[in-house]
Amino acid sequence: MSNAIIYTRVSTDEQANKGFSLPHQKQVLEMFCQHKDISILKHFKEDFSAKNFDRPVFKEILTYIEANRKNIDYFYITRWDRFSRNVEEAYRIIREFREKGIEVNAVEQPLDFSQPDSKVMLAVYLVIPEVENDKNSIRTKEGLRRAMKEGCFVGLAPKGYINHRNPQGKSTLAFDETMAPLIRKAFLDYSKGILSAEEVRKKYYHKGLKISKNTMLNLLKNPVYCGKIYIKPWRKEEEVLVQGLHPAIIDEDTFDSVQRLLKGKQKAKIHKFSEIDEELPLRGYLECKSCGRALTGSASKGRNGKRHFYYHCQPKCKERYKADEVNALFENLLKEFVIKEDVKKLYKELLDETFNGEKKDRQLRIKQINRELETLNARMESIENKFLDDLIEASIFKTLKRKTQMKINDLKSEMTNIKSLDKNIEEYLKLGISFLHGIDRLYKTSPSNIKKKIVGSIFPEKLVFLENKYRTANLDPFISLIISKHAPFKRLKIKTPRQNDGVSMKAPPLGLEPRTL
Structure with missing residues (x-):
């Protein structure tokens, strides 16, 4: 069987x-x-x-x-x-x-x-x-596209909305009263250009907006939140953005600002420095005399509860110095840098030449922008005429008009930024000269991230502590060129935790002698 x-x-x-x-x-x-x-x-x-x-x-x-x-x-x-x-x-x-x-x-x-x-x-x-x-399948897709062109939302409601049918029975969206206010605040926070998308996500995560990093980025890019519906290209039809039947959570200007920020125009993320960064600004710029590795740093707590900071090498190496005395030595070193008067004059001439050359480039770009704006304005007028003559549908007209207007806004924004750069040359000169004229004062009053940039710009190689001297191989060639002299480092003492008496730190002349202008 x-x-x-x-x-x-x-x-x-x-x-x-x-x-x-x-x-x-x-x-x-x-x-x-x-x-x-x-x-x-x-x-x-x-x-x-x-x-x-x-x-x-x-x-x-x-x-x-x-x-x-x-x-x-x-x-x-x-x-x-x-x-x-x-x-x-x-x-x-x-x-x-x-x-x-x-x-x-x-x-x-x-x-x-x-x-x-x-x-x-x-x-x-x-x-x-x-x-x-x-x-x-084709009939279904065509039906969905027709409904979307009429402003219907035919998919699963995104975060901040719920699926809903209006009085005419059409599929659309309604506010999620819990999530919609959080999403609106998230858009507004990000549009200011201060917080990154991840920082905004973390800010509202514990308030109820529990989404992943990628979901947050997709949310910020979704035009549904400004009341629009995106229709993908299909066959010979181009992609189109139509006005939806649903209410918008944020306005179009805010949404456009967010899109520009997402394209890379946002401000840099602000890094918060800890106490140890402020107390050990030379960490990573000092070299161990015994093993040649970069000195790191840490803090130890004394009997009275006060924290004491030290520069030191790895545990197997015995190099160790008090941070406050090493920092003071470096600040005294910076007092030796003085700019020459004749160099100041030459520096002004170079700046003047540089800025005048850049000014010509900016003026040329402004002319190009004006020509592009004329073309876009003519295109906008053509689009409006075709719509009035019933040559294009309303949905296509709105999409083309929106895209053209965004390009016009971007060009106007670029022109504003270019014009803002045309400042007085004396302001730039004053800023540049003051950097070297009072570099020790600038270093003392700056946060640790600026201090590190100053050290790196002056000394291309690491500073080295020896038993009786403190030296660096070379100055940056540009710095060496514009200072009038570099006297030998003064005899300074740094007490180490393992010694009762001070160790003399004498620096020989720097390896790169300055030229005379």
């Missing part, structure tokens, strides 16, 4: 609209097997689309067949569209079953696979449901 497994399937739409009931299919299959004297080993039923074989129940069938292949002779369905609506995948599964000794057949559309002509009928039976499926 032969054995078979039977498979019944419907999709939700078919069950509701076409009456392909699972009990009816099962009854037909059982009657067929009874008539053919075939024993039914197992019945599998499924409510899932037949676009492919990645279906939950069909995966169970494959597992069952793998475990019981020797006992299975047939795999029966009522009709071939119950089996698959994908010709290529159907052929593959039928071939795999045949290799396992299992014949696949439909009891209402039976085929004799011993006859080569049956393959033609199999192709017909399989391709008809696939064609029907493709037609349904």
Whole structure:
């Protein structure tokens, strides 16, 4: 006696609209097997689309067949569209079953696979449901696009909204009264250009806006929050942005500002420096005399609870110095840098030449921007005329007008920034000269990040402490060129924690002698 497994399937739409009931299919299959004297080993039923074989129940069938292949002779369905609506995948599964000794057949559309002509009928039976499926897919997509062009929202509501139907019965969105205010605040915070997207996300995460980093970025890019609906390009239709039926959480100007920031125009993230950064500004710029590695630094707490900071090497190395005395030594060193009067005059001439050259480039760019604005304004007028003459649809008109207006706004913003750069040359000269004229005072009053930049700009190589001197190999060539002299470092003492007496730190003349201008 032969054995078979039977498979019944419907999709939700078919069950509701076409009456392909699972009990009816099962009854037909059982009657067929009874008539053919075939024993039914197992019945599998499924409510899932037949676009492919990645279906939950069909995966169970494959597992069952793998475990019981020797006992299975047939795999029966009522009709071939119950089996698959994908010709290529159907052929593959039928071939795999045949290799396992299992014949696949439909009891209402039976085929004799011993006859080569049956393959033609199999192709017909399989391709008809696939064609029907493709037609349904196209009709569905076209229907959704028509609804979206009318301002309907047809997908799952994004964060801050809930799915809703308006009084006319059209699918749209309504505010989520809990999330919408948080999202509005998040957009406004980010639009100021002070906080990064991740900082904004963290700020509102514990207030209820629990989303991931990527979701936050996608949220800020989604035009649905300014009342728009984005329609993807399809066939010969271009992408389009239409006005939605739903209310906006933020205004268009704020949304446009956010998009410009996301494209890379936002301000740099502000780094907060800790106490140890402020107390150890030379960390990473000092070199250990014993092993040549960069000295690090840390703090230790005294008996009175006060913290004491030290520059030191790795644990195996014994180099260790009090930070306040090392810092004071460096500040005294900076007092030796004085700018020459003749260099000041030459520096002013160089700045004047540089800024005048850049001014010409800026003036040329302003002329280019004016020409581009004329072109865009003419394009805007052309778009409006075509709309008035009914040559383009309202949705396309709004999209083209919006894109053109954004380009105009960006160019006007660029022109404003360029014009703001045309400052008095004396202001730049004063700033540049004051940097070197009072570099020791600037260093003392600056935060640690500025101090590190000053050290790095003056000394291209690390400073080295020896037992009786304090030296660096070379000054930066530009710094060496514009200072009048560099006297030998004064004899200064730095007490180490392991010594009672001070160690004399004498610096020899720097390796790079200054030129005379």
